[in-house]
Amino acid sequence: GAGVSQSPSNKVTEKGKDVELRCDPISGHTALYWYRQSLGQGLEFLIYFQGNSAPDKSGLPSDRFSAERTGGSVSTLTIQRTQQEDSAVYLCASSSGQGLTEAFFGQGTRLTVV
Amino acid sequence: KQEVTQIPAALSVPEGENLVLNCSFTDSAIYNLQWFRQDPGKGLTSLLLIQSSQREQTSGRLNASLDKSSGRSTLYIAASQPGDSATYLCAVRQYFGSGNTGKLIFGQGTTLQVKP
Numbered sequence: 001g002a003g004v005s006q007s008p009s010n011k012v013t014e015k016g017k018d019v020e021l022r023c024d025p026i027s028g029h030t031a032l033y034w035y036r037q038s039l040g041q042g043l044e045f046l047i048y049f050q051g052n053s054a055p056d057k058s059g060l061p062s063d064r065f066s067a068e069r070t071g072g073s074v075s076t077l078t079i080q081r082t083q084q085e086d087s088a089v090y091l092c093a094s095s096s097g098q099g100l101t102e103a104f105f106g107q108g109t110r111l112t113v114v
Numbered sequence: 115k116q117e118v119t120q121i122p123a124a125l126s127v128p129e130g131e132n133l134v135l136n137c138s139f140t141d142s143a144i145y146n147l148q149w150f151r152q153d154p155g156k157g158l159t160s161l162l163l164i165q166s167s168q169r170e171q172t173s174g175r176l177n178a179s180l181d182k183s184s185g186r187s188t189l190y191i192a193a194s195q196p197g198d199s200a201t202y203l204c205a206v207r208q209y210f211g212s213g214n215t216g217k218l219i220f221g222q223g224t225t226l227q228v229k230p
Contacts, residue, residue, distance in 0.1 A: 031216060042222040043203070048215055056215040091157055093218075100145055100207065103218060105158040 002026070004106035006092050012112045013082055021077040021109045025094030032075050033095075033103065034067060038088040046090075049075065082113045116141045118206055120221035127194055128229050135189040135224045137204035142182050144206045148218065149178050149189050151200040158203065161189070194228045201225045 005024040013019050025032050034046040045059035049069045060066070064083075069075040079086055089110050095103040117140045127133055137147070146165045150158040162171045162178040164187065170179040177190040187204060202225075205218040 033217060035220075043205075043220040045217050045219070048217040050216055056217055059217075093158070100216060102160050102163045103148060103205075104160060105150070107157040 023092030029094035
């Protein structure tokens, strides 16, 4: 596709379950970012991938959160043992040119933990 | 640690008015700055990207300026329309090195309402 694609668009899960959120970046983009936006709040950085470099994981809130990027393309954000405070919109973005060019965002995954 | 601040948090103007949104950042060692808009329940749409060597960028009725030395950027919207109603976010990207990576650091946003 032409843009960043995220799936699912909505996810409702029970507290304690694991969830996986997927991000398909724009083809050829070397940088990929994950952010979280809680209701009425700003964007909270989670993790940043750039090419083959070690990812910047400094924003992951706990060890229940992890992310992978396979083959330099698709990324999966995994949240283990979900808690109600994990409820938020998870946004993914990608950019090209060593990640220093314009970043484009997907529509997000709205996660609700009940 | 880089901090990005946007003032005001909310703004309501009548249709047709020209307006300015402000973004300030504490560390001037940035690579570029990007302005986004976010409609309710949607993702972010990129509006303008300004490299650190640039002073301004224009797209249609939008003009973004950057004064890196003072840590400020403004987004000017000319002849505002109800369709401009959204939340506007600015984000900076710092130079690599010294513990910094290419992540975008966001402000909290300015929510704009343009009344018909």
